[in-house]
Each structure stands twice: as structure tokens, then as C-alpha cells.
Amino acid sequence: MSTRFETLRDQACLIVHGPDQPGIVAAVTTLVARNKGNILSLDQFSDDANGGAFFQRVLFHRADLAEAMPGIERDLAETLADFGLEWKLTNQETPKRMAVLASASDHCLLELLWRHRRGELPVTIPMVISNHTASAEHVRSFGIPFVHVPSQGPDKSVAEAEIVKLLTGNVDFVVLARYMQILSDSFLERIGVPVINIHHSFLPAFIGAAPYRKAKERGVKLIGATSHYVTKDLDEGPIIEQDVARVDHTHSAAALQARGAYVEREVLSRAVQWHAEDRVIRHGNQTIVF
Secondary structure, three states, X not given: OOOHHHHOOOEEEEEEEEEOOOOHHHHHHHHHHHOOOEEEEEEEEEOOOOOOEEEEXXXXXXXXXXXXXXXXXXXXXXXXXXXXXXXXXXXXXOOEEEEEEEOOOOHHHHHHHHHHHOOOOOXXXXXXXXXXXXXXXXXXXXXXXXXXXXXXXXXXHHHHHHHHHXXXXXXXXXXXXXXXXOOOHHHHHHHOOOEEEEEEXXXXXXXXXXXXXXXXXXXXXXXXXXXXXXXXXXXXXXXXXEEEEEOOOOOOHHHHHHXXXXXXXXXXXXXXXXXXXXXXXXXXXXXXXX
């Protein structure tokens, strides 16, 4: 039985973005063809044909891709320089390394681990780090290392330093699976890789503890979740995915929380999959998701 990564053998993903102008699509497709590539899918978007921003994702097959990559990259650098475009080329057979940070609540963490074991997420998981030990045995049952890094009190510097040491050079991105700690600006700078977060969509309407109880008291009709990239501005990073579920007066606070947890699992899993598949292009404080 072939693995997901074997089915992606010799498949490359090219991300292109920059100022829109005539000739970009022709230049990219011609480049792929002259490098003996066969385009499998092509998505593109321009926010304004007259001087707007252009975004493109091209998935193509090229026999012996690993050997051909350096030559393709040189061709890209020369060809796209004339257009002033930024680009990134990745070998889809090589999975991204994803570390997960979690706290006591484990529903998002276990969803990611389950999907990973089923081959639904094109990642490897070198470690799960938590400031609680409740999920340790669950994580280890998936064959994934679990590391406990306590984080108590207002000073998080010691915990952050330990996490940075664990992550540096070992991961391509980090997922906060309901990790209930605020990360410092210096932490984000030191790890130097994208960080994806999940939170209930009651923010900022129901800030702080017990958001579902506050939502019940307010009589909300929709609950939801938002997954976004983490920036120095708390909960204001570029949004990757969102979803909602309808509720009504019959739902208790516990029922709202249970339904919210379901939405959180789905939204975070989709965001992680899209990021791992190079489907997300960051543009300022927005994202383009193909």
C-alpha cells in the first residue's frame, strides 16, 4: 500500500505572487513546459487587472524532480525577475515538519494526531509540547514524542526558552492546538517559522474566561471558530479558515462548548492541511487560499 507521500512523488508546487501584468501566466506555463513538467492544476487570482496583486499556485509533475529542482529554480529566478515576482518551489513528496503546542484541552490536538495517522495531513510530527501532562499517554499512543514544558506565573521566559531550544532547526511550522499561553514577540522572532492558532469566534465579543457561558447568557444564535497565523498583534493575524454552527435557546453552555469544540477541530484541521499543501499565500494581513 502506497503512502500519501509516495503518491506525490515527482510533484512540485510553485507559488508565484507580485504585481499583476500581462504575460505572467504565459511565462510560468512556458517555463514549466521547457523544464519537462506537466501541469496538474493551476489556480490564479488578481485583485485588480490594472496594477493589482497577482497570485498563482501551479502543481506539476516532472520525472526525476529532485535532480531537476536546482535547474528549475535557476530558470525561475531568471525568468520571473523581469516581472518583479516572488516565488517558492517545493517538492510535495517532502512533508513539512509540524510541531504541536497544547494545554489541558485536547480535542484539537487529538484530531490532528488522528488525521495524521490516517494519512490525511501531509506532515510529520516530530513532537508535541504541552504545559500539562494530561494528554501525554494519548500522544505517545500515536508514536509521537511528548514533551512537558511547565509554564506558570507571569514570567514565561524560561518556558519559552526551552520551547525555542526544542523547535529550532526541527520544524517547518507550529500549530497551537488550544495552547492557552500568550506567546511573546521575541518568541515568535526566535522560532522563525509560521505559527497557526485556533480560537472560538466569540473573540472579541466574549474576551476572557468562560466564553461559552457568556455566549449562553447573551443568547447567541451562531457559534464558530477561526484559524489564523499568529503575529505580534494578539488574535489579529491573517485568517486562514473560519466556520460556524447554528445554535438556539435550547443549548446549554456545556452543549455550546461541545458544539464549538467540533467546529474548532474541523477549522484547525483544514487550515493545517491547506498550509501543509502550500495552498495559502499571505498578503499583508490577508490570505489567498487556493
